Amino acid sequence: MKLTKFFMFLAALALFAACSKEPTQLNPGGYTGTNKDISNNKTAGETESSAAQNLTEVDRPQKIQEMVASRGNQDKAAPTLKFIEPTPGATVNSSTVKVKLELGGELMGYKPMKDPQTEMGNHIHVILDNQPYEAYYNLDQEFELRNVADGEHTLRVFPSRPWHESYKNQGAFQMVKFTVKNGGADVTKPATTNSNQMMSNANTATAPEGKAMENSTAGAVDTSKPLLTYSRPKGDYKGVDAEAIMIDFWLSNAKLVGDGGDYRVRYSVAGGEPKFIDKWQPIWLSGWTNGKHTIKLELVDKNSNLVENGGYNSTTREITVAK
Template structure:
């Protein structure tokens, strides 16, 4: 028995509708795939390149006049007095890197780091800092206005501070051991400052080389091996939170023991 024409028409219309729906779904899937491909193609590659072109300041020197020794009787606000030679605190560092990198409008300064914690920046040679009871590892060095450390044998002060009546050495400090000190990046970056972000650190009691000790930098999961003590620039970073880990490693890739030789920090990149 033949089906009525009306039923045949309805069946044909239903088949057409199903076909149109599948075609639409396929088209939407293809559009999503194309969008994903475009996003992947437009995301810049993360690179780490040695920074060059900064004034060397080979004769710049930093000395700590107060406190004069290791022992400090009472915890709390401690007065620090540095002496700076052949270097002008508060001045803007000359050269193209001042425009290329995040730059402090207050000029050149001292990075003051206690126990490898985030530094405080000081634009005058004398200031007061809160220091609790205990045995502390102090590193202070001269910094350009865009936060690149000055790296010579006289531009840094390294001191053990024993604070309180019976200070306890929680870190087991060995002041002669190879030590890694983190400096940059730090905090938040926005606008053009996200394009080139400075990676900088200090190494003490060791040198870096192709066949010797190195620094392993892991940036958002991507590893880089640094075999020269030099500042570097990170480019192609995504907006949002960025995680940076630094490790001081030996020639075989093993981390060198030390309380500060593995450190992880996060910074925020904004539009």
């Protein structure tokens, strides 16, 4: 009898130990490799409400409609760009790459410039490799890409409106490949001025506009294949500007299904349910919650398969919303 009670005691003890032990996670956090895809896993600063928010597509905001009305015929313009510097295939023996563009086409009053009071205006989106764009306002001066690493690079440019909506006419988009050789860039940090201050965008008479660039290279991109260029959203959105946020992009060598083509643009927010854009035009999304959000844009075929092109056709950016 005593022996039976002893074995029952041992069995109960073993059962208690098994229940109190934490279960082993076969795939904690959905992480299956050496690199996390931030579109499927929330970043440390991303709010829990980010993935659960209810985003809806809305009309162009009233503020933007009023800006369009005040610009006369500029929205009907068809601006074109041409690279003066760098030229296709050029080798640049400096970590500072000077960008010079020629503006042409049917301008109808369109001219890049920044209003000193509003800090807004027509501008050119300048994209090194697949980094976020930089805004170029004064085409009378060169734009400097500073601290560019050695290697092959791509440069993409296209005209934009004050609210960052791109012009999508033929000839507006241009792309070149060039190589930086023996430039001596410090790839561990952005460039600094002589006073040891970090460089930032500038538009003064003494210093050209420009930006210290992050470390990147061109990748195996083919300029003759379908190419998606991520443009917006980008950066911080505050107050009324956070009510409706625009998704915009440039599309090369491809047509979307809604325009009679074979491709779609797939987007997702914070790893949420993917949705599709079937016509090449911007969309506006409302319902954002405060905090950080990741936005992923991809070019896919009719069967929702990613169209590969050097990694450029799948791009993720992070924005911050503060209403």
